[in-house]
Amino acid sequence: MKDVETQRNKQLDRNSLLKSYKKVRSFSHKLAKPLSKEDYVVQSMPDVSPTKWHLAHTSWFFEAFVLSKTISKYRSLHPQYNFLFNSYYVQVGDRHSRPKRGLISRPTVDEVYEYREYVDKNMLKLFKTLNDKKFSKIAEVIEIGIHHEQQHQELIVTDIKHVLSENPLFPTYKNSADIKKGKGVSGHKWVEFEGGIHTIGNEGDNFGYDNEFPLHKTYVEPFSLASRLVTNGEYMDFINDGAYSKAELWLSDGWNTVTLNNWEAPLYWIRNGNRWDLFTLGGLKKIDLNQPVCHLSFYEAEAFARWAGGRLPGEYEWEIATKGQKIEGNFVDNGNFHPVAATNNNGTIQQMYGDVWEWTRSPYSPYPGYNPPPGALGEYNGKFMCNQIILRGGSCATSKSHIRNSYRNFFPPDSRWQFMGLRLAKDAK
Amino acid sequence: MKDVETQRNKQLDRNSLLKSYKKVRSFSHKLAKPLSKEDYVVQSMPDVSPTKWHLAHTSWFFEAFVLSKTISKYRSLHPQYNFLFNSYYVQVGDRHSRPKRGLISRPTVDEVYEYREYVDKNMLKLFKTLNDKKFSKIAEVIEIGIHHEQQHQELIVTDIKHVLSENPLFPTYKNSADIKKGKGVSGHKWVEFEGGIHTIGNEGDNFGYDNEFPLHKTYVEPFSLASRLVTNGEYMDFINDGAYSKAELWLSDGWNTVTLNNWEAPLYWIRNGNRWDLFTLGGLKKIDLNQPVCHLSFYEAEAFARWAGGRLPGEYEWEIATKGQKIEGNFVDNGNFHPVAATNNNGTIQQMYGDVWEWTRSPYSPYPGYNPPPGALGEYNGKFMCNQIILRGGSCATSKSHIRNSYRNFFPPDSRWQFMGLRLAKDAK
Amino acid sequence: MKDVETQRNKQLDRNSLLKSYKKVRSFSHKLAKPLSKEDYVVQSMPDVSPTKWHLAHTSWFFEAFVLSKTISKYRSLHPQYNFLFNSYYVQVGDRHSRPKRGLISRPTVDEVYEYREYVDKNMLKLFKTLNDKKFSKIAEVIEIGIHHEQQHQELIVTDIKHVLSENPLFPTYKNSADIKKGKGVSGHKWVEFEGGIHTIGNEGDNFGYDNEFPLHKTYVEPFSLASRLVTNGEYMDFINDGAYSKAELWLSDGWNTVTLNNWEAPLYWIRNGNRWDLFTLGGLKKIDLNQPVCHLSFYEAEAFARWAGGRLPGEYEWEIATKGQKIEGNFVDNGNFHPVAATNNNGTIQQMYGDVWEWTRSPYSPYPGYNPPPGALGEYNGKFMCNQIILRGGSCATSKSHIRNSYRNFFPPDSRWQFMGLRLAKDAK
C-alpha cells in the first residue's frame, strides 16, 4: 500500500475514520431494510449480485485486508467465507464463480448479519486497542474499505432495482421521498470553457483511488457543455425519429448490440399501448418528460449525441468544468432513488453531480505515469483498464461523501443497469 | 376430461378423495419444513424449480382446472398468479419463462402459504357444498391434481438437493432416518420371465395417467432381470476400468454428452483426493459401495449395461416382471431421502419399487391407440412423447401411494438430478 | 465381421460384386459432374459435408476396412488421409472435426480424384489376384463399402442442394429430367391392413445392415395407410390454418424448435410476396401443389398428421404394408432429383418407395436380440440408437438398388435437409 500512502498528503484522523466507519456500515443496513428475506437472495443477471452477497462481501473486505493482516491468528466466522465472498482478487485465493452468487441460499440473511456484527466487533476492537504506529499502517486500507462499501451501497440500490424489474408483479422497493414532477424544463444553454494546458487528477488532499493519480498536465481545445442533462422528453424525440432502426446513427458495435438485444428504448422503459411507462424503485410510473433520461448504454448516449448534433464530453472536459465547484446534487442521501428534473433555466451549469452518472467519450485508460499499488489491492482498478468507458459525477444512488471532482467511474459500453445518463458537449468555434 | 373418465372403471368416493387431498396437501408442507426462507427461492438450473414455485404451482393447478371452472366468477388471490404459476399448459394462457423462476422473490414464502390456504379453503368448500352430480364432474380432475402434487413433492426433494449441492458449504436438508450401511451385498442372480403375448397398461381399476392407456397386447421374447439394482461398488469398477474415456462403450450422443460436460462419475459424486464422496440430503458422505448407484443418466446406465455384458430392460419387461407384485420398498414415506442397500441375497427379485427409478431402454412413445384427453389437461403427457426415455418403479423420493405397476415416468437421456439408477437385463437363452 | 457374415444366407459372387463396385464408384463421379471446383469445397452447416469430402471418405472406407487389412504394408496415398477422411469410427483412430470439413481446401478436387483412382486401382487388383478363401473373407465388407458409398451418393445430392440454397444467386445443379406438373391429384384413400403377429426384419437372402436383424415377431393392431404421400397443397392448407403459431398442435420439443428457428414452412420454401417458391436442384420454382411435400422435420410431419386427424405410421406398419411389393418408384436413377406427383387416383397404395423418405412415429431402437458386429464396423449403426426417428422407403436421391423393404433410415427429429415427407396412417376401426 506504499504507493497509495504517498499519494495522500495529510494524516488520517482515527476518530473521524471511526465515525465514518460506523456511519457507512449502518447505512448498508438502512438500504436493505425495505427488503424481504427472499429479495436478498436473487441474482437477476451476472452483473447483479444478491443483496446478501454485497453485505457479506463488504465485510469480507475488512477481514481480508485489515483483520487477517493485523490480528495474529485471526479466524473468520466461517472458513469458507473467504471463498464465497471474495469478488475478484486473485491474489487473495480462489473464489466462488460470479454468475452463481444467486444459487447460494446459505449463509442465510440472519447469518450474514451475524457475520457483519462479528466483523464490526473485531474492527471496533482494533480502533480502540491498536497503538498509533500500528493503526497508521492500516488507516489507509480502512479508508479504502469504507469507500469500497459505499460503492457496494450504490450497487445494492441498482441491483435490487434490476431484480425487482424482472418480476411481472413489479414490486416496489420504497416510495420516493421527493420526486415531484419536473415542470417545464426548457432547452439547455451552452456553457463555454477555455482550452490550453490543464492539470488533471486527484490533488491528494482528500481520499482518491489509485486510478485518479498521478496529477498530470493535458492539452485541451476550447469546448462547451450543455447547462443540464438530457431529458426523457428529448430522448423520446430520438426514439420517435426512428433512431433505433437507423444503423447510420450508431457505432458499429452499438448497432450490433441494439439489433442483437432488440433494444428500442433505454432499460426500464416499458411499452404500455401507445405510451411508455418507467419502472422505478417506487414501482411502475408514467414517464415524466422533464426528468433526466436514465439507464442507457454508452452506445445509446453516443448515438443520441450524434443525432442531436453534439457529442459526449471527454472526461478531462468534465473535470475541468467542475473544478472548484461545490458538490451538490440529488444523491442517495436524499432518499429519492431516482433522478429529478433540472430546476433552473437561467443557463448556469447544473446537475453535474448526482442524478445520473454522465457517460463521457473517454475510454478507461491509465493516466500517464500511473502505477497500481502492489499486492492484491493493486487489482482494485488497474486491471479493468480495457473495453470500458469513463462516467463522471455520481448519481441518485451515490453517497454525497463518496463523490469528487476527480472520481473516475467506468463501465462497459453496453451497461445500462446503473443510473446512467448524459449531457451534451461540443467543440467551441 | 371425458376420455380420462371412461378409462376409469369405478366411481370415486368423495370422502376418501377429501382425505387424500388433505393428506397430500399437508405432506408438501412437511417436506418444506426443514428449509430456511432463502432456500425456497433458488433455481439452480432450468430443470429445477424453487420450492416456493412448486408450492404455488400445485395450488394453481386446482385453481386453473377445478375452482375457476366450477365456482362462477372465481377470483384468484392475485391476478398475476395464473401467469406466474402455470408451468406449460399453453391452452391456459401465457406463462412466466421457466428458466426465470429463480428471479422472482415475490410473492414471498409467507404469501405463498397464504395462497395455499386460500386455495384449500375454496377446495374444502367445494367438497362440502357441491351436489353429487356436480362433484362427480370434477372428482377425476381433483384426483389428477392430487397425483400432480405428489409428482411435485418428488421434485421438491430432488430440486432442493440440487440447489444445496451448488453451495460450497454443502448444507444438510435433513439427516436420514435410516440409512444403515449395507453389509455385504453379494452378486445379483438372474430371474427368468416367459415370452409370448402379454397385456400391458393400466387395467383401470385404479387411477392412471392417460399415457398408461389403452390396455393392449404385445409380443415379448423371453428375458431375465437381475435380482437387484446395480450398486455403487459395481459402478465404481466401471469407472476404474476407464469407462468415461472409452468412446466405444457409449452411444454416440452419450459420448458427446460425456465429453462436453467432462463427466467422470454420476452426479453428486465428488472426488476427495483418492476417494469419492457423495453429496446426499444428509450432507457430504463417504460412498457406501453396497447402496444402489444413483443420479446417473440414461447414457451412463446404457454404457454400464453394455460394459457389464447385459442390457437395460424394456419397459414392457419391467411391467411384466412386477405384475401382481405387492408395492413395497424404500419410498419417501420412510424419510430416508436416499436409496438403501439390498437386504437379501437369496436370488428373489427385490428393489423393483422405490430406491431409484430404473432406466429402461424404451423411448417414451404412445401406446397403440393412445389418445390424449381433450383440453389443456391433454398437454399433461402426450406432448412430451419424443426424445425421452421411460423409467419405472419410483424412488426414495416417491410417495408409496403414487406409484403403480403401469406407471410410466420419463426424462431426457441426459437427465441425472432425479434418483435414477438401473437394473441389468438380458435375453433368455 | 462374423455376425454380419452369419446373417447372410447366400454366398457373394465375385463377378457381380466387381460389377457393382465399378458401377457404384463411377456413379459418384456422374453425380459430381455438374459441379464447379468451388462447389466441392463448401460445408453449409455441420450436418452437410463438402462433395470433395464424400468422394474421399467413401474411398477411405475401402482403405480402412479392406486394403489396409488385406495388403501387407499397404500405404495410403497420403499419411494424413486416414485422419482427414474418417467420419466417426473411433476404433480406427483420431479424426478431423466434423464441422471443420469446409475449412480444408487441400487436397484439391484433382487430388481427391487421384486418391479415388489410387484406391480403385488397388481394389481392382484385389478382385483379380486374391484367392477364393481370402476373397471370401472380405467380400462382405466390400459389399458394405458399396452400400456405404450409395448412402453418401444420396448425401452428395442433399448436401449440395443445401450448399447451393445458401447462395443468394440460387444456382442450379441440373435441370430435372422429368418433373412434369402433377395434374389433379385427388384426395387419398385409406388402405387397410390386418393386425396380429407379423414377422419383421431382413430375411437374409439379400444384403442388409446389422440394424435390420434379427428377424423377429411382433404383435400389431389393425391399421390403415393413406394411398399416397401428403402433397404440397395439403401442407399449404396446414400453413394457412396458422399451424406454425398454434402450440397445441405440436410436440413440446417440436414447438420449441419451431419458435427457436422461426420456422413457418418446410425447408426450401421461400416466401415470394403472396406466394411460396421452392428451391430445387433445378433452381427456384413456383410451388406445385400436387407434388409430395418435402424437406420437413419429424416435428412438422407429426403435427401435420395430428392436424389432419391421423397419425404417422409405425415402422412395422410400413414394413408390413410393403412386404412382397415390387420396388418401384422415383429414384435417383431417374435423374429427377425431386419428388413427383402421384399418378393414379384409383385408391391402390403408391409412392411407398422413392420420392421422399417417409417419417414414421418409431424412435430408432435395436430390434429384440440385436447385437452390433464386433470391431469398428460395429459403430456403423448401433451407437446412433437414441434420439433419432425411423424413416422408410427411400427418396428421389436414393439408388433403386440400395433400398429394400427392411431398410431402416434414421435422422434426428429436427432434420430437414434430406428428401423427407410423410404419409398418413390411422388405427383401423
Add this chain to the structure above:
Amino acid sequence: MKDVETQRNKQLDRNSLLKSYKKVRSFSHKLAKPLSKEDYVVQSMPDVSPTKWHLAHTSWFFEAFVLSKTISKYRSLHPQYNFLFNSYYVQVGDRHSRPKRGLISRPTVDEVYEYREYVDKNMLKLFKTLNDKKFSKIAEVIEIGIHHEQQHQELIVTDIKHVLSENPLFPTYKNSADIKKGKGVSGHKWVEFEGGIHTIGNEGDNFGYDNEFPLHKTYVEPFSLASRLVTNGEYMDFINDGAYSKAELWLSDGWNTVTLNNWEAPLYWIRNGNRWDLFTLGGLKKIDLNQPVCHLSFYEAEAFARWAGGRLPGEYEWEIATKGQKIEGNFVDNGNFHPVAATNNNGTIQQMYGDVWEWTRSPYSPYPGYNPPPGALGEYNGKFMCNQIILRGGSCATSKSHIRNSYRNFFPPDSRWQFMGLRLAKDAK
C-alpha cells in the same frame, strides 16, 4: 466527399493515379497466384474472408463509389453483386451476412476475375474520357479505392494464412524469399524522446484516411522506446515463466480471454513435443528466437510489457518517435511474408516500419475535432471507434506505399491473426 477533399493540400495528378491504379490492381492478382481454386473459397473464421471475396469486394468498391455515381445507367456485371460484395456500408444497401462468405461457391474464381476485368475496363474508360472537372470530382475517391485495395491485399495474405493453418496438412503458400536466420540479436537499448506539446496527425501533403485528421496539439511526458521489437526468444521466457497461468499479470478481460480459449502461446505457435514450431506462409518451421514475436493479441502484448517491467507505447509516442523518419522496412514488397530479425545492435531505433504492426496502449478514439465525411464513405473509420486498440507501423504484409507516420490501424484487443507484435516503452525518469 467534400471534407476529405479539403483535408488534402495538393491536387491529384491523373497520370500518376492511373499508374497507381494499375499497379495496385495487378498486385492483387500476383498475391493470389500461388493459390488453387479451392483455396479461394474458404472462410476459416468470421474475421477471415475468402480470397475470392476480397478480389470481388475491392472491385465492388469502385463500382459503388465511382462507376455507379459517374456513368449514367451504369450496370454491374450481375445485379446481386452489390448485395454479395458490400462489406458493411449500410448506406449502400443490404448486404450478405459476413460469417457466411465461405458458403458462396458462386461466382466461381473465373467469374470473379471476369468481374475484375469488367470493372477495370470501365475504370480505364473513365480515366481516359472524363474531362478534368468531372475527373477532379472522383479523383479522391479513386485514391481511397486504391488504398482500400491495399488494405485488402494485406488481408488476403493474413486470411489465407489462417485458412491454411486450419488444415492438418499444413500447406505452403509460398516459400519466403529471404528469411535468413537472425543471428545473435542482443538486448534492446532505450531511446529517449522529449516531452511537451507536440503536433499529431496527418499534415495533408499526402493521402490520409479521415481518422488521421485534424492535425492537433497534445501534451506528452518524456518517454523512452526500445530500440527494436520484442523477439520470440524474449517471449518464450515469458511463457516459460508461467505467464499464461498467472492471473495477476493480465488485464481482467485478457485473463478471461486466455482461460476461455486455453491460450498458452501466440497464434500459430504449435507445440511439438518439447519444442515450439511456428506455422508460417512457408509452412511449418522451427521457431527462430531472434525473429520478432508475432500474432499475439493486445492482451498478450500488454501482459508481456508488464512482466518485462515496461509498458506499451502510446500512439502519440510512436508517432513522435517516427516523425521525419524515412519509411523503410520489411514490407510485402520484399516477398518475405514473415517478420525478420533485427539487424544492428548499435542502439539506434529500428523496425519501426514493417515486420509487425506494433500494439500501442491507445484505445481507438476520434482526434479532437474529428468529423467523418458525409455519406457512405463516412462509415469507413468513424463507426469503429469503440472497443478497438491502435496499432502502428505496418507489417511484412503491408505495401510500402500504403504506410505512413500518421497511419492508424486498429483491431479488437483479442485479435491475433494479423502480423501483430510489440515494442517496449517506459516513462523517462
